[in-house]
Amino acid sequence: MSISVESFFHQQSATFTYLVYCLTTKTAMLIDAPADFDAANGTLSFETADDIITHINRKQLTLEWILETHAHADHITAASYIKQHLGAYNPCKLATGKNIVQVQAHFSRLYNIDMPCDGVPFNLLFSDNDCFTLGEHTVQVLATPGHTPDSVSFFIAGNLFVGDTFFMPDSGTARCDFPGGSAEQLYQSLQRILALPNETILWMCHDYQPNGRALANKTSVKEQRISNIHLQTTEQDYIATRNNRDATLSAPKLLHPAIQMNIRAGQLPQPQQNRQRYLTIPLTVLL
Structure with a gap:
């Protein structure tokens, strides 16, 4: 294989980050890199991101792309931090899907954030079937x-x-129960992936290790088609099962801090008059 795929596992959020690079040109892209957040103390740190930066420098790679698969609700992205620390000698571009503007619009209202909802600070918003080069x-x-x-x-x-x-x-x-989510849409997305060649390698963003099995991060189209526990049924049954299951799930523990940061590609909120930065939690009062 003329590319290399290296993974980093973030235990706090059970998230995989992927560093993908062309073996010929040593140009790289980084997918879904997390920061470290202690919710109890409100402490944001970047040990995981610093380890990735050190690894990129040790490999003498040129990081061209910092990519987000979506605005995550379970961890805070380190995308802007990594761009800031590598940008002086790497042409890092932040990029994600174009519908981030829809997510920005919804959550900026929820959290009362004064921000443009046009994709900023991402440098590029991808449409379906867009292409870019990596080496x-x-x-x-x-x-x-x-x-x-x-x-x-x-x-x-x-x-x-x-x-x-x-x-x-x-x-x-x-x-599929986040704002703008849809079990019907996800089913169609899954089918699109399953239409790829059987040998296509699928790299997971998360692994929660059910029944205590060993950590795993890759499978194939063929394996998913044959074995995925949610897809051995009809479309209608899948949608009903997915919606019923989602109705029982708790919100991710880091939902509020993660979304507020991630719609801004991990940029910090502006300091208030006391020079302190704040993230907010919408309050629902049950009487």
């Missing part, structure tokens, strides 16, 4: 909505980075 290779962007409206997957040299669409076959598929 000697072409990367194709597939719109794969359902989990969120802005969800995209990245296809390069027989490898698809699926974001929150598929999990490993014994874990099924992603939830």
